[in-house]
Amino acid sequence: xxxxxxxxxxxxxxxxxxxxDRNDGDELSPRDRELMAYLDGELGPEDRARVEASLSADSxxxxxxxxxxxxxxxxxxxxxxxxxxxxxxxxxxxxGVAAANPASRASNIWTLAAWFGAAAALLAGVWLAGTxxxxxxxxxxxxxxxxxxxxxxxxxxxxxxxxDDMDPQDVRAIVRGFVPASALDELFGRQPLEVVSAEEVxxxxxxxNDTEVLVVGEPPVAGNLVMVRRGDVRVDTILWQGRxxxxxxxxxxxxxGMPMLMVPIKTARRD
Amino acid sequence: MTAVxxxxxxxxxxxxxxxxxxxxxxxxxxxxxxEMLFQRYRLPAYRVAYRLLGNEADALDAVQxxxxxxxxxxxxxxKRSSFKTWLxxxxxxxALDLGRQRGRRECLSxxxxxxxxxxxxxxxxxxxxxxxxxxxxxxxVLDQALLTLSxxxxxxxxxxxxxxxxxxxxxxxxxxxxxxxxxxLFYARQKLxxxxxxxxxxxx
Numbered sequence: 012x013x014x015x016x017x018x019x020x021x022x023x024x025x026x027x028x029x030x031x032d033r034n035d036g037d038e039l040s041p042r043d044r045e046l047m048a049y050l051d052g053e054l055g056p057e058d059r060a061r062v063e064a065s066l067s068a069d070s071x072x073x074x075x076x077x078x079x080x081x082x083x084x085x086x087x088x089x090x091x092x093x094x095x096x097x098x099x100x101x102x103x104x105x106x107g108v109a110a111a112n113p114a115s116r117a118s119n120i121w122t123l124a125a126w127f128g129a130a131a132a133l134l135a136g137v138w139l140a141g142t143x144x145x146x147x148x149x150x151x152x153x154x155x156x157x158x159x160x161x162x163x164x165x166x167x168x169x170x171x172x173x174x175d176d177m178d179p180q181d182v183r184a185i186v187r188g189f190v191p192a193s194a195l196d197e198l199f200g201r202q203p204l205e206v207v208s209a210e211e212v213x214x215x216x217x218x219x220n221d222t223e224v225l226v227v228g229e230p231p232v233a234g235n236l237v238m239v240r241r242g243d244v245r246v247d248t249i250l251w252q253g254r255x256x257x258x259x260x261x262x263x264x265x266x267x268g269m270p271m272l273m274v275p276i277k278t279a280r281r282d
Numbered sequence: 283m284t285a286v287x288x289x290x291x292x293x294x295x296x297x298x299x300x301x302x303x304x305x306x307x308x309x310x311x312x313x314x315x316x317e318m319l320f321q322r323y324r325l326p327a328y329r330v331a332y333r334l335l336g337n338e339a340d341a342l343d344a345v346q347x348x349x350x351x352x353x354x355x356x357x358x359x360x361k362r363s364s365f366k367t368w369l370x371x372x373x374x375x376x377a378l379d380l381g382r383q384r385g386r387r388e389c390l391s392x393x394x395x396x397x398x399x400x401x402x403x404x405x406x407x408x409x410x411x412x413x414x415x416x417x418x419x420x421x422x423v424l425d426q427a428l429l430t431l432s433x434x435x436x437x438x439x440x441x442x443x444x445x446x447x448x449x450x451x452x453x454x455x456x457x458x459x460x461x462x463x464x465x466x467l468f469y470a471r472q473k474l475x476x477x478x479x480x481x482x483x484x485x486x
């Protein structure tokens with residue numbers, strides 16, 4: 012907000028000659044500086060009284076125009092996001108802080124334990140799947156079918172994924188999960204992140220920085236997704252679908268506090 | 283696995299912890315400290331980011347990125363300034379970076395705006411008054427007017443006007459002198475008054 016009178020006496024501007032800012036044009040006159048500091052509430056009580064005593068009709072016109080500009084910005088003030096969006100933002104910050112702190116992650120023995128547990132569960136699952144192969148429905152006997160909807164998403168860093176090509180015609184997904192830091196152990200091992208269909212999401216934003224978790228699957232996006240690693244896929248080019256700001260899919264299931272980022276991509280398995 | 287549930291500590295009215303103690307508690311891993319810092323500074327950070335980017339989604343992205351960077355690079359903070367100015371420095375820089383990445387128009391000249399931008403041409407129609415614009419439309423007009431400023435002027439103006447930073451604080455955030463802050467504010471307002479002149483005419 013454009014507020015007046017925010018300065019205290021100790022914070023007042025000392026009226027010294029202006030430091031010339033060569034990038035911004037001519038030097039301000041001492042009178043301009045004084046009036047501006049007065050309007051911005053930057054003057055101490057003495058300077059403020061002195062300026063008020065010296066105001067002329069001309070300067071009053073300038074002050075009035077300046078005040079109208081402030082009023083206009085007050086009138087068109089920025090609207091505050093909803094409580095849900097604030098909560099989502101806080102969740103993302105918590106996750107971002109946790110992700111940017113490798114020391115705390117490395118020291119989290121429970122995370123390592125969760126990884127070992129997940130690996131053991133995966134091996135057990137593969138063994139069980141093999142023993143029950145003949146009992147599976149026909150569509151699951153496809154050798155490319157690697158399992159049901161992912162139960163564990165691996166969080167990978169940006170440099171673990173190569174994005175070379177994106178084609179919205181081939182609906183597959185990069186999914187980025189945001190969870191509260193308190194639920195990180197679940198992210199790493201137990202609670203699956205939700206996979207949603209393209210119809211459920213709105214296009215918000217997309218860039219390479221959003222690539223944290225890579226999941227490939229057949230359309231519709233929901234169902235039959237498999238987790239892949241960098242070595243499994245190659246994505247070639249991001250296409251913007253003819254729009255200047257083609258954005259990724261951000262899905263925020265109401266009340267889940269677990270928004271998802273999903274973009275259509277074309278993937279190719281590495282040879 | 284044993285679940286640990288963190289219960290927020292009750293805070294007595296009038297005993298709000300200062301930023302330093304919150305940062306200490308944050309460094310110790312206390313989740314509520316981060317939450318309190320976010321509650322305290324999310325609004326000025328968002329206002330700055332919004333005015334620099336012009337839409338809610340991008341502004342929230344910049345706020346998130348700014349908070350994460352500010353909180354994970356506290357070594358660069360070194361308490362030479364307040365946490366607020368440190369945070370707003372990071373958020374405003376993140377917003378400017380995001381704007382460049384996402385193709386926000388920069389440094390649109392007033393002349394170009396007058397003759398080539400239909401929105402700004404509309405903005406110069408003298409008969410229109412702010413009373414006829416709803417707030418969303420007015421925000422759009424103000425955002426476009428801000429885009430005519432140089433990046434340095436815009437950042438200075440927004441930090442002062444939207445985050446309520448004093449000259450001295452803006453100078454700290456941008457690592458410039460107070461005189462430069464005043465100069466940039468002066469010329470920013472001068473330009474805004476020119477562009478927004480039809481809106482600034484008192485209605486009778």
